[in-house]
Amino acid sequence: MISEQVARKTSLWELLRRRPGLQALVLLLPSLFWLIVFFAFPLLIVLVYSFLRRGPYGQIVWDFNLENYGRFLDPLYLKIFLRSFKIATLTTVFCFLFGYPMAYWMATRPRRWRNALLLLLMIPFWTNFLVRTYAWILILRDTGLINNVLMSVGLIRQPLPLFGNDFAIIVGLVYGWFPDMVLPCYAAIERLDFSLVEAAQDLYANELRAFARIIFPLSLPGVIAGSILVFIPSLGAYVTPDLLGGAKSVMIGNIIQNQFLTVRDYPFGSAISFALMTLMLIAALVYFRVGGRTL
Amino acid sequence: MSARAAGAPSLQGVARCGSRLGRIMRLMFTANGLMSYLFLYAPILVLVIFSFNASRFVTDWAGFSLRWYAKLFDDAAMMAALKNSLIVAFASTLVSTLFGTMTALAMERYEFFGKLGLDALLYLPIIIPEISMAVMLLLFFILARIPLGITTIIISHIAFNISFVTVVVRARLAGMDRQLEEAAQDLYANELKTFWRVTLPLMMPGILAGALMAFTLSLDDFVITFFTAGVGSTTLPLRIYSMVKLGITPEINAVSTVLIAASMTLVLFSLLLQRERRTEKVRNI
DSSP states (O other): OHHHHHHHHHHHHHHHHHOHHHHHHHHHHHHHHHHIIIIIHHHHHHHHHTTSEEOTTSOEEOOOOSHHHHGGGSHHHHHHHHHHHHHHHHHHHHHHHHHHHHHHHHHTSOHHHHHHHHHHHHHHHTSOHHHHHHHHHHHHSTTSHHHHHHHHHTSOSSOOOOSSSHHHHHHHHHHHHHHHHHHHHHHHHHTSOTHHHHHHHHTTOOHHHHIIIIIHHHTHHHHHHHHHHHHHHHHTOOHHIIIIITTTOOOHHHHHHHIIIIIOOHHHHHHHHHHHHHHHHHHHHHHHHHTGGGO | OHHHHTTOOOTHHHHHHOOHHHHHHHHHHHHHHHHHHHHHHHHHHHHHHHHTBOSSSTTSOOOBOOHHHHHHHHOHHHHHHHHHHHHHHHHHHHHHHHHHHHHHHHHHHOOOTTHHHHHHHHHHHHHSOHHHHHHHHHHHHHHTTOOOSHHHHHHHHHHHHHHHHHHHHHHHHHTSOTHHHHHHHHTTOOHHHHIIIIIHHHHHHHHHHHHHHHHHHHHHOOHHHHHHOOTTOOOHHHHHHHHHHHOOOHHHHHHHHHHHHHHHHHHHHHHHHHHTTOTTOSOOO
């Protein structure tokens, strides 16, 4: 009996040993199960739901149509989509304007400093996003730090409108995704061959010209990768507009939340969510194309 | 010159020219760099400083005090949220680290059909917007009639953490020297023994880094938790959010400071563990 069990066990082990394909399957099974049931399947549900319709009593009506996607053109939603694109674009531009010189500066420090500078950049990035966004309320609101200081100094009489608008959202988003711009730019600049710059200078190009003609064009893949990494999460932002934008400044993420938790129009919410995901996927493909993965 | 001898592509060339334009440019780069660090750290400093404020008015300084920290411990709802947060973080880290490590091994050491597709499936939870992942899980739980609560939060956290752990552990595996494993087999260790005695110990820093990252992501997650939580399963970020919505209090600053300190410590450890080989790619996601 016992020897039979041992024999069976050994043969099972032998089988596993001889067949690498089986080993890989055993290793993958748990994750595969989890990702299919709790990720791929929900994704499919959202896709199917986006073509359905909500009935008058909140029930789901099974007639396939493109109505939900047509509703994107409703001026009410169109306005919010356009605002989201505007905010995400401005966020990307500001991240670039400050992030690229930052990356250049970091990449041109002595080697022994660079890792410390990178670490210093990463640390805030990995701390709680909600909490860091909340901190901006303390700084920007009417009775916040900036307005308090400016008013007590006597520079202004009325608090500046820094909070509860697009400006506050952009500040919060730039703050949140700044390292995502700096890191790819840094990686692109750091691997540049700086002897090219010296060659240009030997040929009497001044610093500005050497920078504009050599360094910047060569680091462009990093800039593109960084822009995608900033634009994507900015467009899909939810916490930042919710906390800093107030009732007036709403973005795509807030409509999705509204459809699911307040209006309970799951099909329409699914359609917006799916459209957002598709945009992200296209951007991600571009990112990998540009070589973002190796950066 | 010594920096160049070390192979550092620095601005030595520009410095040599030392024209006025070059000096101004370097000054502006430095100023921008320092200002950027200030921008990154100022909000955190503001939070930390005002968490020690004696005043009940958040941004009026009235002397040093620990009263808001003391108040945290008396706040039953806050302590319940802390407990929930820790349960979720530990459970999701345990499962996702195990699953993620197994996946990393399969992806890095085996060739099989559909590998590219699986790679895409693994990257998706990292790429798609949090809000999209949150609502699709919510819809799934509603349709599957799984009551929202701590279980659904844990399920969801595992779903995004598997990908992060896999990425981190894979990076470690890819950088590992396979000669040691070959040496072990040359010395007649069988596959299992080689794995336990050589491969696994070598993978350990990667696994630990992945686990720490998963723990931090779980502890800090707000959006996905917000949509998959039910009554009585409030975590710390959810508690902070509902407090912020009701009005700013110094107590929020105190709990925020605790959370920031916790994730900074965890992440620092995780990054140091990953650093060993990949200093140039601190965040390779």
